[in-house]
Amino acid sequence: MTGSDSVIVRCPSCGTKNRIPASRLNQGPKCGKCQAALNAETLEGPAGPVVVTDANFEPEVLRSPLPVLLDCWAEWCGPCRMVGPIVEELAREWQGRIKVGKLNVDQNPGTAGRFQIRSIPTLLVFDRGQVADTIVGALPKAQIVQRMSPWL
Numbered sequence: 001m002t003g004s005d006s007v008i009v010r011c012p013s014c015g016t017k018n019r020i021p022a023s024r025l026n027q028g029p030k031c032g033k034c035q036a037a038l039n040a041e042t043l044e045g046p047a048g049p050v051v052v053t054d055a056n057f058e059p060e061v062l063r064s065p066l067p068v069l070l071d072c073w074a075e076w077c078g079p080c081r082m083v084g085p086i087v088e089e090l091a092r093e094w095q096g097r098i099k100v101g102k103l104n105v106d107q108n109p110g111t112a113g114r115f116q117i118r119s120i121p122t123l124l125v126f127d128r129g130q131v132a133d134t135i136v137g138a139l140p141k142a143q144i145v146q147r148m149s150p151w152l
Contacts, residue, residue, distance in 0.1 A: 007096040012065030049091045052101040054110040067151040068126040079138035080121045
């Protein structure tokens with residue numbers, strides 16, 4: 001949210017960022033550039049990270065109308081446990097602008113192998129279904145936010 005009165009959302013068709021007043025979210029908002037419908041359910045999104053699995057990877061990540069920050073982690077990984085609370089906080093702060101997901105690499109080896117996750121934590125940034133950036137290691141929140149600035 002960009003305050004209590006509006007949400008900035010990216011159009012699923014053309015990628016344009018649109019500022020939608022919160023009072024109009026349920027009134028069928030449209031993209032200012034291409035006039036595509038902006039789905040209110042998609043705009044709100046979850047209040048925390050989405051659990052991503054091999055089974056739901058394509059709809060949750062590749063077909064997301066929003067850019068996606070995907071935290072690839074494992075339960076036994078100390079640095080992953082350090083990054084986890086940061087990812088949870090960013091998911092709340094970026095609600096409606098960036099979808100944040102968590103992928104347990106031990107439970108989802110297909111997706112982890114597909115993107116050659118060799119070190120964890122790894123944060124993958126997807127934009128329009130393509131990997132746009134890869135962040136490896138336990139970085140502080142400020143550095144993650146800086147790397148994500150092109151999608152905010």
